[in-house]
Amino acid sequence: MGYTQYPDAKGHYGIYGGIFAPETLMEPLRELTEAYHRYRVDPEFLAELEADFQYYVGRPTPLYHAQRLSNHLGGAQVYFKREDLNHTGAHKINNSIGQALLAKRMGKTRIIAETGAGQHGVATATVAARLGLECVIYMGADDIVRQAPNVMRMKMLGATVVGVTSGTRTLKDALNEAMRDWVTHVDNTFYIIGTAAGPHPYPQMVRDFQSVIGREAKRQCLTQIGSLPDAIIACVGGGSNAIGIFYDFLNDAGVSLYGVEAGGDGLETGRHAAPLNAGRPGVLHGNRTYLMQDENGQIIGTHSISAGLDYPGVGPEHSFLKDTGRAHYVAITDDEALDGFRLLTKMEGIIPALETSHAIAYAAKLAPELSKHQSIVVNLSGRGDKDMNTIAAIEGFPL
Amino acid sequence: MSRLEAVFADTRAHNRAALIPYIAAGDPNPLLTVPLMHALVDAGADILELGIPFSDPMADGPIIQRATERALTFGVSLRQVLEMVMDFRRQDQLTPVVLMGYANPIEAMGIEQFAREAASAGVDAVLTVDYPAEEAMPITQALKEHGLANIFLVSPTTPVEREQATLQQAGGFIYYVSLRGVTGAQLSDLDEVKAKVLELKAQGNLPVGVGFGIRDAQTAGKMAAFADAVVVGSALVEAIEMVADKGDALILGAAAAFIKPIRAALQR
Numbered sequence: 001m002g003y004t005q006y007p008d009a010k011g012h013y014g015i016y017g018g019i020f021a022p023e024t025l026m027e028p029l030r031e032l033t034e035a036y037h038r039y040r041v042d043p044e045f046l047a048e049l050e051a052d053f054q055y056y057v058g059r060p061t062p063l064y065h066a067q068r069l070s071n072h073l074g075g076a077q078v079y080f081k082r083e084d085l086n087h088t089g090a091h092k093i094n095n096s097i098g099q100a101l102l103a104k105r106m107g108k109t110r111i112i113a114e115t116g117a118g119q120h121g122v123a124t125a126t127v128a129a130r131l132g133l134e135c136v137i138y139m140g141a142d143d144i145v146r147q148a149p150n151v152m153r154m155k156m157l158g159a160t161v162v163g164v165t166s167g168t169r170t171l172k173d174a175l176n177e178a179m180r181d182w183v184t185h186v187d188n189t190f191y192i193i194g195t196a197a198g199p200h201p202y203p204q205m206v207r208d209f210q211s212v213i214g215r216e217a218k219r220q221c222l223t224q225i226g227s228l229p230d231a232i233i234a235c236v237g238g239g240s241n242a243i244g245i246f247y248d249f250l251n252d253a254g255v256s257l258y259g260v261e262a263g264g265d266g267l268e269t270g271r272h273a274a275p276l277n278a279g280r281p282g283v284l285h286g287n288r289t290y291l292m293q294d295e296n297g298q299i300i301g302t303h304s305i306s307a308g309l310d311y312p313g314v315g316p317e318h319s320f321l322k323d324t325g326r327a328h329y330v331a332i333t334d335d336e337a338l339d340g341f342r343l344l345t346k347m348e349g350i351i352p353a354l355e356t357s358h359a360i361a362y363a364a365k366l367a368p369e370l371s372k373h374q375s376i377v378v379n380l381s382g383r384g385d386k387d388m389n390t391i392a393a394i395e396g397f398p399l
Numbered sequence: 400m401s402r403l404e405a406v407f408a409d410t411r412a413h414n415r416a417a418l419i420p421y422i423a424a425g426d427p428n429p430l431l432t433v434p435l436m437h438a439l440v441d442a443g444a445d446i447l448e449l450g451i452p453f454s455d456p457m458a459d460g461p462i463i464q465r466a467t468e469r470a471l472t473f474g475v476s477l478r479q480v481l482e483m484v485m486d487f488r489r490q491d492q493l494t495p496v497v498l499m500g501y502a503n504p505i506e507a508m509g510i511e512q513f514a515r516e517a518a519s520a521g522v523d524a525v526l527t528v529d530y531p532a533e534e535a536m537p538i539t540q541a542l543k544e545h546g547l548a549n550i551f552l553v554s555p556t557t558p559v560e561r562e563q564a565t566l567q568q569a570g571g572f573i574y575y576v577s578l579r580g581v582t583g584a585q586l587s588d589l590d591e592v593k594a595k596v597l598e599l600k601a602q603g604n605l606p607v608g609v610g611f612g613i614r615d616a617q618t619a620g621k622m623a624a625f626a627d628a629v630v631v632g633s634a635l636v637e638a639i640e641m642v643a644d645k646g647d648a649l650i651l652g653a654a655a656a657f658i659k660p661i662r663a664a665l666q667r
Contacts, residue, residue: 010533020502020529022458023552024579026561166464167454176457183458184580186556283502283529284455296476297507298454 003250003326006317011200011287014323017316021199021286025179028186033201035106040208045101052097053212056130057087059094061213063220063377069347076230076370078363080380081217081245084352090382091213091241093123096192098209100127103190110134110189114178116143116171116237117308117355118150119382120194125159135159138177140170143307150386168301171237171311175285195238196315199286203315210244217377218248225375231256231366234379235358236329237273237309239318241381246327256328259318260362262304263331273302275314276322276329289316305334305390306354308382332358338394340364341384353382354390402495402523403548403571406445407606407627416623416665417445419608420658421499421632423463424449424480425470427643427650433486434647435639435654440494442655443662447487448526448630451480451500458528460583462633465640477504477513481520488521495523497550497571502529510541518545524571526550532565539568552576553599555591562602572606572628573599577613583633586612593625600627620664631661 006013011033019029039045053059061082070078083091096113103111111128112135115121121137128135137154141163144151154161167173175198182191196206221229232249234242236259249255264272272278275290282291284299292300292312304310321327332340337354340361345351352360356379363378370376384391392398400408410417420439424432436447452470456463477500484496498517505513505527517525524547530538532551539549548570553562556579566573577592578584586592592609599607609622610630619629638657642649 018534019531020534021531022528022554023531023565024458024554024556024576026531026533027556027558166461166468172455176455179457180460180581184584186579280507282506285457286529291503293503293507295507296478297504298452298471298476299503300454 004247006320007200007204011204013317013320016289016319017200017203017287019199019286020283020288022183024183024186025199029199035102036201036205039102039105045105048101049098053094057093057097058085059212060216061085063217063224065224066348069344070367072347073364073367075368075372076374076376077372078367079229079375079377081213081377083213083241083379083381084350084383088119088123088126089385090119090123090353091210091244092120092194093126094212094244095194095206095209095240096120096123096127099190099192099205100131103133104131106190108188108190110185111192112136112138112178112181112189113192113194114138114171114174115194116140116174116310117306117353118143118147118154118386119308121159121161122150122153124192124194125154125157128159129157136181137161138164138174138181140174141165142169143171146390147307147386148389170302171307172299194240196240196243196317197238197285197287197289197313203287203317206240207243207247207317210240211247213241213244213379214246214248217245221377228252228255229377230370230374231258231376233258233260233359233363233366233376235260235309235355235381236276236314236318237262237311237355238313239315241379243315243317245379250326257326258362258366259327259329260358261329261331262306262309262358263333264303266333267331271303272331273304273310273312274331275312276318277331281319284313287316289313289319290322305337306358308353308355309358330362332361336361341391350380351384352380353384354387356381402493403446406495407572410445414667416626417628418443418658418662418665419446419448419628419630420444420635421448421450421630422639423452423466423470423636424483425452425473425475426466426636427469427639429473429475429479431647431650432483434651436487437490438651438655439658440491442658444494444658446495446497446628448497448499448632449480449484451477451498451504453501453504456501458581460581460633462583462637462640466636477508481516481522484522485520496521497524497526498522499526500528502527505538510538514541514545514547518547522547524548524550526552526574528552532561532568535568550574555579555595562599566603566605569605572608573603574630575599575607575609576611577609578611580611582611584612586618589621592622596626616660616664619661623665623667629665631658
């Protein structure tokens with residue numbers, strides 16, 4: 001059991017997690033928990049999920065040995081778990097498919113979701129289109145501008161994209177708005193949360209659907225490397241790709257786990273999105289977890305070059321893994337992430353998402369500290385097509 | 400007898416429902432909150448509900464979101480809200496004050512310290528939107544130790560088993576959410592509200608107030624036929640918002656003028 005026995009029956013990971021939700025959502029959350037616990041062990045449900053993973057998403061994704069990058073860094077062998085090769089270009093679809101199959105079984109006809117970078121929105125709009133369900137995506141008005149290609153994709157897929165202009169106009173406000181929609185339409189609506197946060201059972205459900213990443217990676221490591229890796233690195237916004245690749249390795253003490261938060265302009269500036277590095281525990285969006293907040297408990301505006309990491313909270317299981325010391329959480333600045341982006345693009349011909357670039361930048365720091373007989377697996381959580389506008393503006397390319 | 404019990408004994412004796420107006424502390428500006436509280440009492444409010452501003456009010460509709468944002472531009476903190484209550488108590492020792500808000504500002508202060516300071520400021524009860532019964536035991540106990548009631552929401556989606564678990568911790572009055580939605584949304588089904596309120600009254604000894612979606616005297620009057628109290632929030636906050644830049648006297652006047660006909664409609 002060890003680290004994999006969580007959450008408890010009430011959704012707690014140590015002191016974190018739980019169900020801090022408005023009363024109107026408590027019964028729908030109980031129904032969801034019940035349905036999830038029924039179907040997570042239902043052979044027919046699991047077979048359908050497995051078939052969708054294989055034939056629709058394109059799983060298993062490869063574990064790629066980046067030899068040129070490894071030689072360049074002059075230390076550990078760096079491997080990439082290629083979640084960017086999934087249908088729709090990121091790990092997000094693993095979870096969207098799982099929750100949508102659950103929604104269908106629960107008889108819900110309408111799907112809503114929040115999105116930051118737009119990857120979860122696109123993945124959810126995609127599965128909604130395929131299942132013929134109505135779909136509404138909430139997205140911060142500022143994120144709509146910086147992730148325009150994904151907004152177009154969602155619209156083409158038939159989703160309604162609602163720009164959220166309240167608060168800081170980013171991911172946290174989109175989540176607030178999606179919660180308000182759900183409170184209003186609980187009878188026919190299924191809320192597909194995209195990250196391993198929110199009230200129980202979401203952190204567990206999202207983790208379980210994403211844990212396919214770590215299960216595959218473990219098998220692939222044993223086959224391709226002949227051993228478990230020495231370290232695993234993943235970027236952390238809410239933390240779904242990170243918990244997805246960490247989970248199967250939690251009880252393997254020899255595997256170091258690194259979650260990489262968005263350091264923005266630098267932790268010392270206060271302009272960042274790194275609650276595990278520089279925040280305090282509190283309650284937001286239905287769970288207790290580390291938060292970016294001021295001394296009065298107001299959530300403070302975050303900053304990151306990547307919309308997908310621009311979130312003041314983090315999944316509760318990461319808060320638990322931080323406090324127990326099982327995983328290490330570090331921060332990478334915007335500039336370092338851009339260097340990571342350029343490095344992978346030029347060395348390996350893979351254009352990563354800006355979120356993922358944070359993990360790459362940390363791998364570039366860690367690899368030289370290890371020997372060439374050691375190995376690091378980086379979760380390549382998404383591809384960078386959506387970030388072309390941002391990158392072009394920074395590099396001065398006309399688009 | 401607590402201040403809340405005294406109010407309900409009085410309204411019951413006079414065969415009417417109690418009026419509970421809600422304002423967001425610090426809206427439209429922090430200096431006006433205490434004068435607004437007094438003006439509302441003068442216009443007939445029986446209990447005051449004071450919103451603690453929070454950056455992420457996920458159960459509130461656009462009107463209260465905007466009020467919260469206005470209050471936060473002045474940096475209104477939970478500590479300042481308690482100071483406002485203390486200030487209010489200098490002139491009014493009778494009208495109960497209920498604080499309504501979200502968990503995080505309370506957690507940031509510390510539950511025990513909050514309960515102690517709220518009690519000494521003259522707060523009577525607290526309603527925290529995101530502390531459902533399952534997570535509320537620590538604050539319920541802390542409040543109880545300092546003589547304060549923890550008020551819980553019950554909604555149309557709450558099944559009977561949850562009602563019972565909630566009633567075990569609940570004090571003051573039950574706040575029945577009259578619709579599926581956020582504050583200020585459209586009320587749809589009066590019969591459903593009535594059935595649920597009567598069910599709640601039959602289950603426990605606590606008075607039952609109804610809120611969310613009550614915008615005018617007519618609706619308030621219908622609710623008063625079966626509810627012990629009626630909460631008016633978004634509609635009042637909107638009435639204040641409409642004159643927010645017109646000076647203090649007009650703002651106080653508008654708030655009083657808005658609740659007077661509602662108060663009149665609560666007589667059974």
